[in-house]
Amino acid sequence: MKHSVGILILALFIGIPVLGAQEAKAASILNHYAARNFIAGPINRADLETILRAGARAPSANNRQPWLFTVVQNQELAKKIVGDTVDGNVLIVISAEGDGKTNGRAILDCALATENIYLAAQALGYGSRIYTGPMDAVNRSFKADLGLPAGYNAVALVRAGRVPGGVDAVSAASARKPIDSVVIYK
Ligand SMILES: Cc1cc2nc3c(=O)[nH]c(=O)nc-3n(C[C@H](O)[C@H](O)[C@H](O)COP(=O)(O)O)c2cc1C
Structure with missing residues (x-):
């Protein structure tokens, strides 16, 4: 109590x-909260497919659906991209055609797909975290490993996997700005 x-x-x-x-x-x-501590353990195949469908279900400008999702299950490759990846973690790399900087509309669409993937993983009981920090390295060194078509660049990735029990948004999420400071009613 x-x-x-x-x-x-x-x-x-x-x-x-x-x-x-x-x-x-x-x-x-x-x-939701951005998981920090992942523990080893698999993501169920059906859950993974649901997570990916959630990504592909995102809205996009003119319904262009510019995203491509690369599912990295190979632990050796995953560890090269996110160093502290633990066994069973899956990295879902979201990419689109364009240089990743000036194709703003596709980047926004990919951001929505990224959020859907991140939230779907948590809705299914996994932990997840969005990363953009590794994107320069990914686009410099791993595009071929990730199977990106010519002219594509990675925009973000979502790491999903098992997390310890007893962690939730209340205990793990960072404080947000007060709602009154980010909303204007007219
Ligand atoms: C666009 C974007 C990029 C991010 N990049 C990284 C990253 O490179 N590395 C990392 O550890 N976390 C990254 N994060 C996670 C954020 O730090 C996290 O979502 C934020 O601190 C809020 O966490 P909370 O929801 O647990 O409070 C990123 C989040 C977003 C939305």
């Missing part, structure tokens, strides 16, 4: 929503 009161106070303090019944319908969006 004391424990749950403590969690409630912590949640209110860092701005992570404690959800009412109506808000709970959007729980997978309101209560």
Whole structure:
């Protein structure tokens, strides 16, 4: 009991929503967090396919669907891209045609697909984290390994995998700006 009161106070303090019944319908969006600590263990094949379908279900400008998803299950390659990858982690690299800098509309579309993949993984009970830090290295050195067609560049990747129990948005997510500071009503 004391424990749950403590969690409630912590949640209110860092701005992570404690959800009412109506808000709970959007729980997978309101209560995500970027996993830091992954543990070894597989992602079920059917779950992986659902995660990828969620990515491909993203909206895109003029419905162009410019994304390509490379699913990296090879642990040797995954570790070259994200050094602390643990066994069973899957990296989903989202790429699109263009230089990755000036093809703004495709980048925005890929960002939406990235978010869908990131959220779907968590909705299915896995941990996930978005990375753009490794993109320069990926586009310099690993495009062939990832099977990217000529003219494509990686935009982001989502790492998904098993996470320890007992971690959630309340205990793990960073504080967000107060909602009043990022919303203007007119
Ligand atoms: C576009 C984007 C790029 C990111 N790149 C990295 C990255 O390269 N490395 C990393 O460890 N985390 C990366 N992150 C994760 C963010 O640091 C994380 O989402 C943010 O700190 C909020 O975390 P929280 O939801 O757990 O509070 C990235 C997130 C986004 C949305």
